[in-house]
Amino acid sequence: MSSVRRGLHVNLKLIKMNTRSLVSISDLSKQEITHLLDVASKFDHNPNQRLLEGRVVATLFFEPSTRTRLSFETAANRLGARVIGFSDASTSSQAKGETLKDTIMMVSNYADLIVMRHPLEGAARYASEISPVPIINAGDGANQHPTQTMLDLYTIRQTQGTLENLNITMVGDLKYGRTVHSLLEAMQFFNPTFNFVACKELQMPEQYKQFCRERGLAYHETTDFGPDIINQTDILYMTRVQRERFSDLMEYERVKNVYTLTASMLQGAKPTMRVLHPLPRVTEIAQDVDDTPWAYYFEQARNGLYARQALICRALDIQVP
């Protein structure tokens, strides 16, 4: 009994310690999301604001992710913070067998904020419970990557002028793709209509379809990727179909080409429609799409900077003028 009581006591203490961490997109309310997008927009207009002068941001990348790390470090630098950290666990003391807890406790002695990517699912949630400084999750295994979702939302609002009542088509790997799952969860506040386009092996998992049904969000599921779907779409969210997801490589070769977007498929698309992709892309968006007015994935990646600046300021409770 005493251990149960002690557990409760510790949990209460932890909840008090740290409420500004961001682990999962579901930690944010609609109002918070909208406010953060407004803040990101301020950084879009003026990214160099030295609001973090004298602060130290740690970027702990227990698995490599160059794109995400550079985006976070640029965000911190443009805010005037100093950055410490590592980009590969083999160069950290984790390679010597140190626990995550010890690494977090040690780094929290030095830094005001910890940005972490970890290959294990739940690592960021656990870190946020033990750390005296806020944690921002930069990806924990196949689980969550909330800053990607924030930049997706920012890009959607930027291109459509609103997040409300949009037709969002998700294509490719809907089974394992955490970006589509988090985006779906975040869009619940904005009355979207979803189209889920994937082969049988990579369809949207039942738990997310149930999530839509419980909240009255309309969705259509299809294996056909063509003009019928594209022409009614506001946001075409493409994802990479990964070879390692298939036990049958013949099937992979077939599917890979079925879910490839080419410029010729876009002829009847709405002029305001935009193609997004979390990147890196391989073959699922043909190079000829890059030169069309619908392509927006490189601008989307740049928005990651502004979204992360906004989230860093939220974590440190800094008002952005």
Added chain:
Amino acid sequence: MKKKELAVAALENGTVIDHIPSSSLFKVVNLLQLEKLTGSVTIGNNLDSNRLGKKGIIKIADVEFPEDVINRIAVIAPHAVINIIHDYEVVKKHEVQLPDELNNIVRCNNPKCISNNEPMPTRFHVENRDPIVLRCHHCERTVAQSEIQLK
């Protein structure tokens, strides 16, 4: 007709846990750490039961468990019945109730969950009670009733 006998002796004071599925009996013993008790503990298994077919029963003399401790067994014996005995009389009888949250009782089935790779307590939220569905607080994966493994 054979005369009905008590399979195990009656208890003067203490707790009787009845209607435990036979397959869960020894898990309940472990969960409540009955091996650490010094008083008399009577364990019966594979007894005939109208409800369960075969059931297990545990009689623990002179011990009453706090609600939050006894309710932990609901995760493996959802319909177990707790009888509190005073002076050979049942003074309180109720089915166990699964708490909303399980702290350090269940193991996460996801090998890539941080809780399987770090010396730390697990934490699960009860998403559904019948059938039981648990959600890992850390990796957010769900565990179905048939997949529940104790720590």
